[in-house]
Amino acid sequence: MEQTQKVQFAHKTFWAIAITLFMIAYNVSVMPTIMSPLVRDLNSSVGAIQSILVVYFLVAASFAPSTENLCRFYGRTRIFSISLVLYGIGMTLTSLSPTIEILALCFSLLTGLASTPLISTPLAIADLIYGDDEERVTIALILASTLGGLFGSLLGGYLASNLGWRWAFVPSLLVLMFVFRLRRSLPNLIVNCTQPIDWIGGLLSFLGLSSIFVGMSLAGEFGWWEPKRAFSIAGLIIPPFAISIVPTLFAVGMILLGFFVFWQRRQANLGKACLFRVGLLRNREFVLGLLTAMLHTLIVTGVQFNLFQFVPLALSLNPFRTALTIIPYNLTMVIVIISVLKYLVLGNRITPKYIVCIGISLLAAGIGVLYSSLHLSVTSLELMPGLIIMGVGSGLFSSYISTLTYSNASKGDKPQASGIYDPIQNLGCSLGRGILGTALVYYTARSIVDDILENLGKTLSPVERLEVIVKLQEMLQTFSREEVREVFANKLPPSIYPLLRLISLDAATSGIKISLLIALFLTGICFLLAVTLPKYPSCRRS
Template sequence: MDADAPNPSITLSKKEFWALWLTLFLIAYNISVISPVMPLLVRELNTSIGYIQSALVLFSLVTASFAPTSENLCRFYGRERIFLGGLLLYGLGIVAMALSPTIGFWVVSFSLLTGLAATPLVSAPWSIMDFAYDGKQEEQATVAFILASVIGGLSGSLLGGFIASHFGWRWSFTPSLIVFVLVMVMGRTLPSTSVPRKVPIDWVGGLVSFLGFGSILLGVGLAGEYGWWKPKQVFSIAGLVIPPFAVSIVPTLISVGVICLGFFAVWQRQQQQPAGIPLMRVGLLRNAVFVNGLLTAMLHTLVTSGIQFNLYQSLPIILPLNPFQTAIAVLPYTLTMVVVVVLLLKRLKIDQQLFPKYLVHIGLSLLIVGLLAMYWAIAPDMTTLSILPALMLMGMGSGLFSVYIGRLTYATTSKREKPEGTGIYNPCQQLGSSLGRGILGTILITSASIDVVDQVAQLMGLSLSSEQRLNAITALQRMVQTFSKQERREALARVLPEPVMAQLPEVARLAAVEGMKIALLVAIAVSVVCLLLSTQLPKRGRRRP
């Protein structure tokens, strides 16, 4: 019997269903709470926003890279055992994050412990639902699971941010611990969906693929802080400068990653011989429809997560908003998306009149229109109402896209491949979210820093050399990523004359507007690529991923 063959007699009690629902809520909360606590985390652990962004990228990378190995473990020990083991590891990671004395300890706790644990936790609810429900029950469970992630994300931004601002960032993980205990109590008796099968686990392939993807994505995450080629600052570990020549650490990491992935490809080819068991099932990864849908969904997540992250960074500068008010200002996007998802799955059956592929196209088109509206709405004299129509258009587009992209992605996968596919699909969306924050966030901070330095130099009548200008931009970027608003003002007041300091808020406001516009143009370009990729998807697919 196949390791993931469905059990026709499986039933899911209400307690077990809510255990799965809370699991998805827990993952979403723990990721989304990082954005509002980031400034406090940076100050207390003496780090930078760039490092936190890299930790987010690393988390998603670990989760995505571990997906094939996680499926091997499920076939070896059984999915339910791996789920409970992952849950225990996730709880340990949450406690370690809250008690972290240094940034290194925090990164290990968040990126490695919770990253590894999140892989089976994300895929198990959807896999178990496949076996437990059908028809109308399946649609209702789909709505509930989508809402679990959305509500978890909202709770992390709002509740987590509120707790962090009033009691400290460590206390913001208290809701995570409470939900973790609830899941442990309610999920101990999850039904079995598979028969364990003793197959070798490809640890070498898993390690090499992790190192390859990790090096490349870590390099991308550090590009804003260390430079793409010419080093903005020296990268060193225990006093050892890496690399030992005048090149940024970024191309070094990317080169190492490419070499590791080349070795991984050779290793997988050897493992496909009769004597070996490959880490990844070639049939699934050669499925053009699945891979195309995976990339399309990941680019969509990159755009939406990146733009939301940039709004959290730029709106407090353009408008006099605190973190909680900023979260409220961005909230219409998520609320609109939730309304659209619920209406499409519970009330409106427009997929009976239009092919799901065309609905995905409409969704991406609405997203692009929303981004264009956001581009024109962002201005020095804007208000929170100025971006409301743009956020609602983006929410409508993302809602349409989210409901149907999964069906098309899984259109040509078999029931046996669904658990592994889900284990890859969901972590890759988290990876897209981290890349969006890293890439679009870097564009915003870099562009704004360049504008501020140039405007301040012009106000002071200075003519900076290329080296002086680069050093000033790098210093300002580090200040933006590390200092609080008051600390930045005090540090700048020590080096800038009072007339310039008086004009600095307006300079910063204009720079944030221009940086946001540049990031939006990049997001629009990526969205167009996403739309073009979606044209290769099938017209119809499964009713749910």
């Protein structure tokens, strides 16, 4: 009887943590899907929505060390419950937002902060209570997150197309209420910590990481060194000299992290509370697995984000049909992970490291097939083979990379490992949208400028041409589509404006193909990192 109750408790706990990851993945996947109606309704721009997503992941990544700090003192279960409430408030306000500024505040800040413990807690619980079934439970949690992304794209796109973008968040709110009811099944993970919370360390790490991560996200818009345009707050230009805001933010972030390292060493020497120990960061295999997983996240997030920008323009589809076009990747990934979860045969017959390398190779092959399928009159069916191959590769990769990475952490370091692994993956999401998204916009803008000049029979000096490209890139990132059309209608000669649709399509096709080449290059680096991973998890090595 007692054994039966334990099994039922374990089942309820699993559903609580799995549905939590499903909910978070759903909301993140909804945003690119509903981008077009969101831009129209709030009179915003694609660049603004991209920035909201980037900042969301940066906030989640920056808050991770402080989250572990709070969990050690107050208990992970209590922080999880508080985060559920905060997350629900954030999503409710997001769905009701009257302006893009309020949406950015609610989604990026409130849900970004709340999502950090909601992601780390399920993995910590799985490691604590499932023992020998940990590998299978971990893969099941990856599956739950993948399914959340699948439903976010599909269901969110359907609701946005038929009822409006605000309705796309309703399913996640319903799921949240279900999770809130199941939270009682979570183990009471309260740690009796006699030391006070390291508030100073938490503040230094949060501000330092935020400064660096925000700098990365602003590089495409403001320039890595030479300023593309001035950064100002309340009319005050920052910095007050001729460099971009990006190196300034990097410098501030590095200084703050330097103070953070000094503070951590001081606390450790005095035997006082520390935010985290750096031992895991000296573990070569853990760091390699961490970087390999981050690069994979960067690639697939960036490619999918760009497809959600390209497909509506190229195929003239609404959000739901756009999601249906891109869904073969997510669906294939789900099928592969389910197969691995059900049988686990690959891990018994093929070295896990080789499975990861095969996954990366298939991801590269899928990107190559996707690249070759792109042309001005591309169809959904022509995109499908590349997306399916990418899905198979990502499914194989995702099933084993976390096992190889986490196996090098001791039992006591697992929560801390999660506190490092999760924000680095969030950083990968931000960099994917920042690097590949910026590449798509820049090369699209460049192609539009060159095509218009060619049709006009005019030439510009290299400096003038670059200035025009940068201004158009800024327009595409900060203007709404109606504002962009109005500018083109007023600035272009009547003979050119009717050709604008074809010029834009050709430019977007060129832009996304270049972004795919960048993704392919990054996939090569990811493969080289994967080759250095151990063949088996540390517990299975002979």
